[in-house]
Structure formats: C-alpha cells, structure tokens
Amino acid sequence: MGSLQSLPGLSDLLPSDTPLWQRIEATAREHFRRAAIGEIRTPMLEATELFKRGIGEATDVVGKEMYTFLDRGERSCTLRPEGTASVVRAAIQHGLLAKGPQRLWYSGPMFRYERPQKGRRRQFHQIGVELLGVADATSDAEAIAIAWDLLADLGVAGLQLEINSLGTPEDRQRYRAELVSWLEAHHDQLDPDSQNRISTNPLRVLDSKNPDTQALLAGAPTLADALAGESHERFARVRQALEALGIPFVLNPRLVRGLDYYGHTAFEITSNQLGAQATVCGGGRYDGLVEQLGGPPTAAVGWAIGLERLVLLLWQGEAMVEAPAPDLYVISRGEAAEGQALVLTRQGRQAGLVVERDASGGAFGKQFKRADRSGAPWAAVIGDDEAAAGMAKLKDLHGEQPERQLPVLQLVAMVKESLKAASRQP
Numbered sequence: 265m266g267s268l269q270s271l272p273g274l275s276d277l278l279p280s281d282t283p284l285w286q287r288i289e290a291t292a293r294e295h296f297r298r299a300a301i302g303e304i305r306t307p308m309l310e311a312t313e314l315f316k317r318g319i320g321e322a323t324d325v326v327g328k329e330m331y332t333f334l335d336r337g338e339r340s341c342t343l344r345p346e347g348t349a350s351v352v353r354a355a356i357q358h359g360l361l362a363k364g365p366q367r368l369w370y371s372g373p374m375f376r377y378e379r380p381q382k383g384r385r386r387q388f389h390q391i392g393v394e395l396l397g398v399a400d401a402t403s404d405a406e407a408i409a410i411a412w413d414l415l416a417d418l419g420v421a422g423l424q425l426e427i428n429s430l431g432t433p434e435d436r437q438r439y440r441a442e443l444v445s446w447l448e449a450h451h452d453q454l455d456p457d458s459q460n461r462i463s464t465n466p467l468r469v470l471d472s473k474n475p476d477t478q479a480l481l482a483g484a485p486t487l488a489d490a491l492a493g494e495s496h497e498r499f500a501r502v503r504q505a506l507e508a509l510g511i512p513f514v515l516n517p518r519l520v521r522g523l524d525y526y527g528h529t530a531f532e533i534t535s536n537q538l539g540a541q542a543t544v545c546g547g548g549r550y551d552g553l554v555e556q557l558g559g560p561p562t563a564a565v566g567w568a569i570g571l572e573r574l575v576l577l578l579w580q581g582e583a584m585v586e587a588p589a590p591d592l593y594v595i596s597r598g599e600a601a602e603g604q605a606l607v608l609t610r611q612g613r614q615a616g617l618v619v620e621r622d623a624s625g626g627a628f629g630k631q632f633k634r635a636d637r638s639g640a641p642w643a644a645v646i647g648d649d650e651a652a653a654g655m656a657k658l659k660d661l662h663g664e665q666p667e668r669q670l671p672v673l674q675l676v677a678m679v680k681e682s683l684k685a686a687s688r689q690p
C-alpha cells in the first residue's frame with residue numbers, strides 16, 4: 265500500500281523543530297505577561313460570515329484563500345485565516361468591552377489556501393496581540409514596541425519597521441477616487457491581477473508584488489497627500505512616540521494591509537533575509553471593526569507575527585537543538601529486572617529526574633553503548649542478581665566514581681545529589 269502524505273502546504277513539526285518553537289512561545293508569553301496582556305483562545309472554526317464581514321469580501325483572503333465548507337448541519341464554516349476577527353467576536357459575545365479596555369494575545373494555526381512556498385504555507389501559525397478600547401496615538405506605538413522588543417529579545421537581526429497612515433474612511437474614499445482615475449489612465453501597463461483590482465480593491469494594487477507594477481506605482485498619487493489635517497497630526501504623534509522609544513522606522517506610503525479593517529496606523533516589520541516573503545509582523549489600527557461585527561464603537565490596534573517566517577530567521581543563527589541528555593539511563597535484562605527497571609524509571613521521574621529507559625531487552629553491551637550515546641552522566645543497571653536483591657548498580661558513565669550497588673530509592677537520591685553538586689560548581 266502507498267504511504268500517505270500530509271496535504272500540500274501543511275507541515276509537520278518534528279522533535280528537532282519544536283525546541284525553537286517552544287523558545288519563541290515561552291519568550292512571547294513572558295513579554296505578554298510583563299505587558300499585562302491576557303491570553304484568549306478562540307475556536308479554529310468560525311461561521312464564514314464572521315470573516316466576510318470582518319475582513320472584507322474584496323480581499324484576497326476572503327475572495328480566494330479561505331477553507332470554507334458546509335458542516336453536517338448545513339452551516340457555512342471557515343477555518344480561521346487570521347485571529348483578529350475571532351478575538352473581536354469573542355470580546356463582543358462575552359461582553360468584555362463593557363469592562364474597559366481589553367489587552368489580549370492569542371497564538372495558533374491559521375489557514376489560507378495559497379500557493380505553498382518558502383515562508384508561505386496553507387496552515388501557518390501566528391502569535392498576535394489586540395488592544396481593544398484604546399484610541400490614543402501612543403497605544404499604536406506601545407503595540408509596535410511590544411512586537412519590536414519581542415523580536416529583538418528573540419535575537420532576530422536586520423529588522424526594519426515600515427509604517428504608513430491609512431487615515432480615516434473619508435480620507436481613503438477621497439484617495440480611492442484619485443487612485444482609481446490614475447490606475448485607469450495606466451490600465452494597459454498594469455499586471456492582470458492589478459487590472460482586476462481597480463474595480464474590486466484599488467488600494468490593494470499598491471501592495472502588488474509584481475515588480476513592473478511596483479516601478480510604475482512610483483508615479484502614483486500617495487495616500488499621505490490625501491490625508492486630512494487631523495489624520496496627519498495623529499500620524500505625527502505616532503512617529504514622535506516611536507522616536508521617544510528609540511524605535512527606528514521608515515515611512516512606506518505604499519504600505520496598505522491586505523485586510524479591509526485597517527485605518528490610520530498600518531505597519532509591517534520586515535527582514536531582508538526572507539526573500540519575497542519578507543514580512544514577519546503585520547498590524548495596525550482597526551477602529552471600525554468592533555462596530556462592524558455588531559459591538560459598541562471601539563478603537564483598537566493590534567498585530568500578528570508569522571511564526572514560520574520567524575523560525576526561518578532564527579534557524580540560521582540557531583544550532584540544531586539536540587534533545588536534552590537524560591540525567592539517568594536505565595539498563596536492564598531479564599523479566600524481573602525489566603519490571604524493576606520500570607519502577608526505578610518512574611521513581612526517578614517522580615523525583616524530578618530526566619530518565620530514559622532502555623526497553624530493548626538486548627545485550628548489556630549494546631545497552632551500554634546507547635547509554636553512552638544518550639549523554640547521560642549516570643546509568644542504573646539491573647540484571648538478575650540485582651533484581652533478586654531489590655537493588656540496582658549505579659555507574660558513573662563519565663568514569664570517575666566507583667560503581668556501587670544501591671537500593672532503588674537511594675540510587676535516585678544519589679543521582680539527584682550529584683546533579684545538584686554539579687550545578688553548584690562554577
């Protein structure tokens with residue numbers, strides 16, 4: 265029978281991968297704790313309507329990337345393509361917003377039916393932050409600082425923060441009209457995708473990945489020129505706050521986010537190490553979303569980091585992480601000995617030791633070889649004689665202490681003692 269494969273764009277993370285993921289997750293959790301941000305966990309499956317209303321029907325995500333199907337109750341369901349809409353839905357549903365501003369983080373898999381490539385998967389993972397009920401410009405800078413400091417602490421080098429202001433809905437409407445007439449005048453020079461977007465989502469043309477279109481757009485009108493005075497002032501306050509924090513940024517007037525709900529501050533953190541998929545973190549302000557999803561008018565700002573891209577960046581600097589060596593390797597041979605070895609193994613673990621048990625039942629010589637390879641400092645050896653006496657032999661695998669025969673509990677205590685002594689040494 266042929267062997268089964270995972271679906272295209274859906275990856276397995278093996279034990280050699282997960283230590284780095286765990287380090288990222290632990291560091292993020294610690295940063296969120298210090299920033300007084302609470303964790304929220306929402307379902308991976310939501311009503312399709314949530315994303316249509318939340319993200320916008322004209323976006324790539326909703327238009328062509330969602331995993332949508334009918335469940336057995338004939339409801340249209342969608343595997344979440346991003347986290348913000350679900351977080352906002354949950355905040356509204358549980359009345360969290362009536363209790364004052366909400367500082368929330370989430371992490372987990374997201375699903376988009378895209379062409380799989382380096383840094384672009386169909387199941388990928390995000391860690392994200394949403395600050396709901398905060399309107400001031402300093403909160404935009406605070407949200408950015410949380411992402412920036414997390415990435416810096418993880419050791420990602422060569423990052424660049426790009427920011428832009430998308431202004432108010434009125435600003436964008438004014439700009440959209442200007443842009444559309446410019447795009448129509450240059451229709452024949454645009455790539456087909458961008459030509460289609462003129463009528464569906466013209467701002468997204470600015471975000472085109474086609475190099476010819478990008479070059480052409482250098483002459484297009486910019487959003488910055490279309491912003492009303494108040495939007496300009498607000499954006500200036502965000503930049504001042506970033507300067508006060510010492511976070512460097514570049515203005516990117518063509519930065520528009522792929523999701524419809526953004527306004528005012530939009531930002532991306534990119535790396536020059538990632539090739540075409542350069543954005544590690546994307547986010548911005550989305551003051552209209554809560555109301556659009558049926559909640560009270562609520563200003564909000566947030567971001568999401570793509571973990572696959574972060575891992576690509578960190579992987580280069582990180583030595584392959586080996587499984588940690590056990591503290592004790594348990595060797596046994598013979599039925600009674602194997603039973604006793606299992607008891608010893610469990611007692612060691614209950615006492616806090618990392619214990620690996622050789623379950624091969626093979627020759628002592630082979631088991632010893634594996635014990636050496638495991639990197640454990642100690643081996644416990646149980647043969648027929650030890651089993652009969654309720655004892656085990658303790659062997660120093662790095663060679664200095666003489667071998668001793670001990671009752672099981674004493675053996676565990678000795679190994680613990682020796683590890684404590686070793687960790688006390690400078």
Ligand code: ATP
Pocket residue numbers: 346376378383384385386387388389390521522541542543544545546547568569570571572573
């Ligand atoms: P891109 O322009 O690269 O498609 P996006 O604007 O669609 O990104 P967002 O929706 O803002 O991305 O998601 C935030 C982050 O999640 C991205 O910056 C990226 O790091 C990550 N991300 C998005 N889509 C994918 C994907 N298909 N595979 C891996 N990571 C992704």
Ligand code: MG
Pocket residue numbers: 522
């Ligand atoms: Mg995308």
